[in-house]
Amino acid sequence: MDSARENYREFAGDVLAQMRWFADSVLVPRALAAQAARNAGIDREPEMVAWHQAREEERLLAVIRKKVTGDVQVDEDEARRFYAQNLQTFVPQEALTLDEILVATREDAVALRDRIERGENLRDLAQQHTLRRMAIPDSGRFHLHWYQKEAHEALFEAAQGAAPGDLLGPIEVKVSAPGGAASANRYYSVFRVVESTLGSDPKPFAEVATRAWAMALRRKRDAAFFQFLGELRRQYEPQIKIHEENLRTLVQKEQ
Numbered sequence: 001m002d003s004a005r006e007n008y009r010e011f012a013g014d015v016l017a018q019m020r021w022f023a024d025s026v027l028v029p030r031a032l033a034a035q036a037a038r039n040a041g042i043d044r045e046p047e048m049v050a051w052h053q054a055r056e057e058e059r060l061l062a063v064i065r066k067k068v069t070g071d072v073q074v075d076e077d078e079a080r081r082f083y084a085q086n087l088q089t090f091v092p093q094e095a096l097t098l099d100e101i102l103v104a105t106r107e108d109a110v111a112l113r114d115r116i117e118r119g120e121n122l123r124d125l126a127q128q129h130t131l132r133r134m135a136i137p138d139s140g141r142f143h144l145h146w147y148q149k150e151a152h153e154a155l156f157e158a159a160q161g162a163a164p165g166d167l168l169g170p171i172e173v174k175v176s177a178p179g180g181a182a183s184a185n186r187y188y189s190v191f192r193v194v195e196s197t198l199g200s201d202p203k204p205f206a207e208v209a210t211r212a213w214a215m216a217l218r219r220k221r222d223a224a225f226f227q228f229l230g231e232l233r234r235q236y237e238p239q240i241k242i243h244e245e246n247l248r249t250l251v252q253k254e255q
Helices: 002-007 015-039 046-069 076-085 106-117 122-129 133-138 153-159 205-239 244-254
Strands: 095-103 141-145 167-174 186-196
Touching (some): 106 122, 106 186
């Protein structure tokens, strides 16, 4: 609380003095404020009652789930079986690291590629010629993640099947024009692949064992809890009733 921060002071190792300060500066103001809220009837307001009920149900659900599934475990064989049955889950997300020179014309791009193939350093040339501003500070090097694929589709397509070290281009690409000129957005890219996960195989089990174990455990515990809920449903089916009028009221409130 703000008053506690304002009243804080050093206690030089005196534990009893620290406890007295905590009681006086934290516990007492908090108790007084809570009692004032109760005296004002805030705890009985419909919104507050509903909030407390929702919080209580959340805690009860967490506790019963933990009690039902706490003893459920998985061993290495189960983790390996989960891995084998869900290999696509362990394929690295698509990502690229490129050293690139972006220029305005195909002729410039062809000339720059020729210079690179004759032995000039691509990154040195990028410092002088690239129009991709975000890559200038790192001499033309930049990273693309899977969620950027749509915006850089041409680069991802060109790099498909390429290995680190491969020189590609010129590739026509669309980018936001330097200076915000939306009309001139066609450029040409010459780039070398530095790193790529495109088309990668699943990571070996040894590299993802912890993740596979955690996911297998979660699935097994989910299954155990759903089984528990099914047993409850069968046990109390005669007593279960859904009040359609309440559902209609909720729908009307949302509309």
